[in-house]
Amino acid sequence: MAPSFLVPGAYAAPANELKLALIGCGGRGTGAVFQAFETGHPIKLVAMADAFQDRLDTSYKAISEKFGDKVDVPVEKRFVGFDGYKKAMQEADVVILAAPPGFRPSHFVEAVNQGKQIFAEKPMATDAAGIRKVLAAAEVAKSKKLNVVVGLQRHYQTNYREVMKRIHNGDLGEIIGGQVYWNDGGVWVRERKPEQTEMEYQMRNWYYFNWLCGDHIVEQHVHNIDIANWAKNSYPVKAEGTGGRAVRNGKNHGEIFDHHVLTYTYADGSVIHSECRHFPGAANRVDETFQGTKGKVFLSAGNHGVMTDWKGNPIYTHDRENQPNPYQVEHDELWATLVKGEYKFADAENAAKSTLTAIMGRYATYSGKELTWDEALNGTVDLFPDTLAWDAKPKILPGEDGFYPHAIPGKTKVV
Numbered sequence: 482m483a484p485s486f487l488v489p490g491a492y493a494a495p496a497n498e499l500k501l502a503l504i505g506c507g508g509r510g511t512g513a514v515f516q517a518f519e520t521g522h523p524i525k526l527v528a529m530a531d532a533f534q535d536r537l538d539t540s541y542k543a544i545s546e547k548f549g550d551k552v553d554v555p556v557e558k559r560f561v562g563f564d565g566y567k568k569a570m571q572e573a574d575v576v577i578l579a580a581p582p583g584f585r586p587s588h589f590v591e592a593v594n595q596g597k598q599i600f601a602e603k604p605m606a607t608d609a610a611g612i613r614k615v616l617a618a619a620e621v622a623k624s625k626k627l628n629v630v631v632g633l634q635r636h637y638q639t640n641y642r643e644v645m646k647r648i649h650n651g652d653l654g655e656i657i658g659g660q661v662y663w664n665d666g667g668v669w670v671r672e673r674k675p676e677q678t679e680m681e682y683q684m685r686n687w688y689y690f691n692w693l694c695g696d697h698i699v700e701q702h703v704h705n706i707d708i709a710n711w712a713k714n715s716y717p718v719k720a721e722g723t724g725g726r727a728v729r730n731g732k733n734h735g736e737i738f739d740h741h742v743l744t745y746t747y748a749d750g751s752v753i754h755s756e757c758r759h760f761p762g763a764a765n766r767v768d769e770t771f772q773g774t775k776g777k778v779f780l781s782a783g784n785h786g787v788m789t790d791w792k793g794n795p796i797y798t799h800d801r802e803n804q805p806n807p808y809q810v811e812h813d814e815l816w817a818t819l820v821k822g823e824y825k826f827a828d829a830e831n832a833a834k835s836t837l838t839a840i841m842g843r844y845a846t847y848s849g850k851e852l853t854w855d856e857a858l859n860g861t862v863d864l865f866p867d868t869l870a871w872d873a874k875p876k877i878l879p880g881e882d883g884f885y886p887h888a889i890p891g892k893t894k895v896v
């Protein structure tokens with residue numbers, strides 16, 4: 482599940498600059514372009530696509546101000562709307578996919594079909610229908626030797642790499658249990674404006690709608706769930722859990738829950754406890770712990786990696802000082818590979834399966850029922866709108882009181 486194999490000479494690296502297109506020009510997409518440029522490799526940003534003109538303009542300005550000599554995106558290569566991504570991709574060798582998660586399957590499939598090298602943000606989809614598309618395209622990407630790096634950046638963070646190497650080497654014995662957390666106060670809310678259509682409102686306030694976001698268990702907690710899968714070197718066979726909305730009850734809070742608490746069971750019977758919540762003012766915790774037959778480990782994105790045996794004797798303690806930024810490392814490693822014309826990265830399959838693990842968790846908390854991996858993967862509930870247009874209706878709509886319906890465990894059909 483770590484970045485995979487190396488096949489030299491997989492494609493002909495261009496003699497000049499590598500041409501980059503940005504799809505989804507928000508905070509993360511703009512940041513990813515910065516990180517690409519910071520690698521120091523010869524890269525030119527040649528096209529940009531966003532659903533909204535203002536988001537594209539803000540991103541273009543920020544990138545041009547910092548890296549003007551690396552930007553050559555004339556107005557006719559700035560594509561606005563739902564379909565602009567296809568044209569932007571045609572201009573480039575390499576694409577950054579950073580639109581909201583619901584668009585990842587269609588954007589990833591198109592990038593693979595066009596034969597592009599890919600940096601894709603997580604998560605890879607918001608429902609099982611999307612995951613199946615990504616898994617199929619991931620196979621095509623491998624056969625075409627297209628590098629795919631996914632922004633599950635803990636895979637590019639030294640403490641995680643060092644600890645996982647030791648776990649897979651058996652230093653903790655068999656991993657029999659663990660706990661993974663993303664508990665914090667939550668994220669931004671974008672208020673409804675009177676002139677917006679329902680589609681525009683949901684697109685602006687995308688975090689709160691499952692067809693776009695997948696709920697915070699998918700959008701955020703996927704990072705920690707993915708670490709459990711990495712530690713186990715497999716994916717869970719079933720999930721059960723509980724969740725709901727304790728504090729998230731406004732008209733701008735869409736349909737997502739504010740807490741999910743689950744157990745994931747793996748084929749060998751080991752169990753991972755997963756917990757994510759958005760409660761402002763409550764205690765924060767974002768980390769991962771695992772217990773093995775010989776010892777235990779504490780990990781976090783704050784460069785923790787503390788492994789001890791059951792008597793407390795150290796097995797490995799990661800040095801937390803002067804560690805590289807994993808958001809930069811993923812680009813350093815990707816672009817170093819691209820400029821040499823090599824094939825090294827095939828992150829999409831694991832990223833899709835870790836995303837499905839999180840989606841399976843949402844299915845379990847929404848339905849209040851135990852779900853197997855196969856039930857989740859084969860789910861037929863497709864959240865995506867039938868038509869993408871500013872005057873088209875998403876499948877989820879507010880009631881007359883302005884509040885959106887949300888899942889009721891025990892009643893809601895999820896697959």
Ligand SMILES: NC(=O)c1ccc[n+]([C@@H]2O[C@H](COP(=O)([O-])OP(=O)(O)OC[C@H]3O[C@@H](n4cnc5c(N)ncnc54)[C@H](O)[C@@H]3O)[C@@H](O)[C@H]2O)c1
Pocket residue numbers: 504505506507508509510530531532533536537562563566579580581582584602603604632633634684700
């Ligand atoms: N790896 C990480 O730690 C990390 C951190 C933040 C965000 N992310 C991921 O990055 C992605 C973007 O998040 P963000 O924080 O930048 O959100 P954002 O809202 O700032 O940016 C998303 C951008 O995509 C645009 N967009 C929406 N639909 C589009 C479409 N169909 N085609 C093209 N553009 C479209 C939006 O208008 C917006 O400008 C999400 O998947 C998020 O989960 C990852």
